[in-house]
Amino acid sequence: MKTLGVVVLAAGKGTRMKTTTPKALVQTLGRPLIDYVLDAVLQFTENEKISCDIGVVIGHKKELLEEWHANHSKKNIMKLAWQREQNGTADALKACFNDLPEFKNYEYTLVACADTPMLKASDFAKLFSVLKDHPKCVGVAATFHEDIPFGYGRIVRSNTGFHIVEEKDATDEQRKITEVNSGVYIVKTSHVLEVIGKITNNNKSGEFYLTDLFGDQFAVAPVLFASGDNFSGVNTLEQLSGVDELLLKQKIRELQLKGVTLLRPTSTYMDFEVEIAEGVTIYPGVTLLGKTKIATGAVVESGCFLKNTVIEENVQVLAHSYLEDAIIQKGAAIGPMARIRPGTTVGMKAKVGNFVEVKKSHLKDGAKVSHLSYVGDAEIGENTNIGCGFITCNYDGVNKHKTIIGKNTFIGSDCQVIAPIEIGDNSFVAAGSTITKSVPSGAFAVARGQQITKEGAASRFLKTKKN
Ligand code: UD1
Numbered sequence: 001m002k003t004l005g006v007v008v009l010a011a012g013k014g015t016r017m018k019t020t021t022p023k024a025l026v027q028t029l030g031r032p033l034i035d036y037v038l039d040a041v042l043q044f045t046e047n048e049k050i051s052c053d054i055g056v057v058i059g060h061k062k063e064l065l066e067e068w069h070a071n072h073s074k075k076n077i078m079k080l081a082w083q084r085e086q087n088g089t090a091d092a093l094k095a096c097f098n099d100l101p102e103f104k105n106y107e108y109t110l111v112a113c114a115d116t117p118m119l120k121a122s123d124f125a126k127l128f129s130v131l132k133d134h135p136k137c138v139g140v141a142a143t144f145h146e147d148i149p150f151g152y153g154r155i156v157r158s159n160t161g162f163h164i165v166e167e168k169d170a171t172d173e174q175r176k177i178t179e180v181n182s183g184v185y186i187v188k189t190s191h192v193l194e195v196i197g198k199i200t201n202n203n204k205s206g207e208f209y210l211t212d213l214f215g216d217q218f219a220v221a222p223v224l225f226a227s228g229d230n231f232s233g234v235n236t237l238e239q240l241s242g243v244d245e246l247l248l249k250q251k252i253r254e255l256q257l258k259g260v261t262l263l264r265p266t267s268t269y270m271d272f273e274v275e276i277a278e279g280v281t282i283y284p285g286v287t288l289l290g291k292t293k294i295a296t297g298a299v300v301e302s303g304c305f306l307k308n309t310v311i312e313e314n315v316q317v318l319a320h321s322y323l324e325d326a327i328i329q330k331g332a333a334i335g336p337m338a339r340i341r342p343g344t345t346v347g348m349k350a351k352v353g354n355f356v357e358v359k360k361s362h363l364k365d366g367a368k369v370s371h372l373s374y375v376g377d378a379e380i381g382e383n384t385n386i387g388c389g390f391i392t393c394n395y396d397g398v399n400k401h402k403t404i405i406g407k408n409t410f411i412g413s414d415c416q417v418i419a420p421i422e423i424g425d426n427s428f429v430a431a432g433s434t435i436t437k438s439v440p441s442g443a444f445a446v447a448r449g450q451q452i453t454k455e456g457a458a459s460r461f462l463k464t465k466k467n
């Protein structure tokens with residue numbers, strides 16, 4: 001007999017969330033709630049060397065969960081079951097056994113809810129070891145004390161055992177109980193199969209409660225955990241912001257232990273998947289999203305926003321810069337107040353200065369665009385210097401066109417190049433030029449209006465002040 005079937009309940013309507021996204025897919029730190037639960041399950045089974053099947057019960061807005069599943073890196077070890085109507089947590093587990101009968105063959109069934117993203121592998125391990133140490137027990141349920149237990153099922157202990165009473169069904173006295181049900185259980189599958197069909201919906205919600213798997217008449221052990229942090233359930237957006245804060249604190253603490261300096265950690269926001277190496281300094285008020293990676297020696301100053309951006313070693317991202325889907329290579333400097341748009345690579349020791357926007361372009365090693373410029377759909381060669389106020393005119397109103405500039409070239413200030421266009425290596429474009437024709441390597445180009453100077457003629461244009 002195989003050891004463990006894991007069932008994650010994710011079919012519920014999540015009515016209290018009031019979000020259009022189904023609750024399991026609502027994100028915290030840029031990642032769906034359910035993914036955290038899966039991580040903890042997979043870590044647990046890997047640590048215990050248990051090969052398991054994971055059944056995910058879906059129902060409400062199931063198409064969105066099917067899409068999530070289809071794109072998931074772990075889709076091969078997850079099977080979906082469909083709870084047709086959302087008639088409660090026991091009904092959801094039943095749907096799993098109906099759709100995935102192989103789950104009946106496991107010795108134990110572990111149940112977790114998709115809305116408890118703080119769960120850790122160690123929580124499952126503790127429960128599992130208690131169950132294995134008490135062979136007469138048919139199951140274990142994780143409990144904890146919560147000062148404000150509102151919304152949780154209360155653990156009502158008696159001389160013979162315990163049972164769980166849901167918020168809605170509890171008496172005033174029972175509502176005062178602070179020991180609550182976490183929603184995480186490991187139960188002998190034989191017990192589940194024996195009892196689940198007998199559970200009724202005779203309660204205030206008219207739902208089939210999974211908590212009725214337990215009862216004073218069954219040998220089930222409540223396992224009281226010292227802290228409830230890992231079991232925080234997300235039923236409302238307020239609770240979501242609570243777990244968001246806890247998860248962020250955990251992540252920041254791990255980074256600090258590793259040697260990342262965060263000058264004001266409480267003002268730094270980052271998504272779960274962001275990677276930061278030791279020796280990085282992050283100033284106050286920085287936002288790091290998606291798959292952003294920051295390598296050692298880099299500095300990110302205040303007010304910067306980085307999304308899916310790779311920052312290599314010793315890069316400086318100066319204050320108030322906005323970077324998205326970009327690669328900034330070793331020793332480069334960005335900003336202050338630069339905008340780096342998707343598809344951009346800034347080469348080693350290259351520089352993008354203040355009020356410069358770069359889109360879908362490659363600035364090769366040592367290239368510099370230091371002030372007030374727009375570089376779009378361009379390649380700028382090694383060590384080329386672009387003066388202040390440069391514009392690649394890349395859009396003709398219908399199509400986008402490329403600008404290619406070679407290496408060691410100098411472009412004076414206030415130049416525009418009308419793409420498509422090529423400017424060669426070692427060439428020189430004089431300031432104030434509007435370049436419409438390609439410039440070969442080694443050439444000098446100037447394209448500006450002729451200056452006319454008329455001595456003494458200024459008085460005709462200067463208005464004198466009348467008193
Ligand atoms: C549940 C427990 C409660 C416990 C709490 C811990 C029950 C009856 N109550 O309450 O004792 O303290 O979790 O967080 O189990 N779901 C389905 N199908 C349904 C209904 C729910 O799949 O028909 C899923 C939800 O998507 C969710 C999970 O089951 O992931 C729990 O449902 P939820 O409505 O959040 O239950 P709670 O009220 O939090």
Ligand code: MG
Nearest residue numbers: 115233234235
């Ligand atoms: Mg819940």
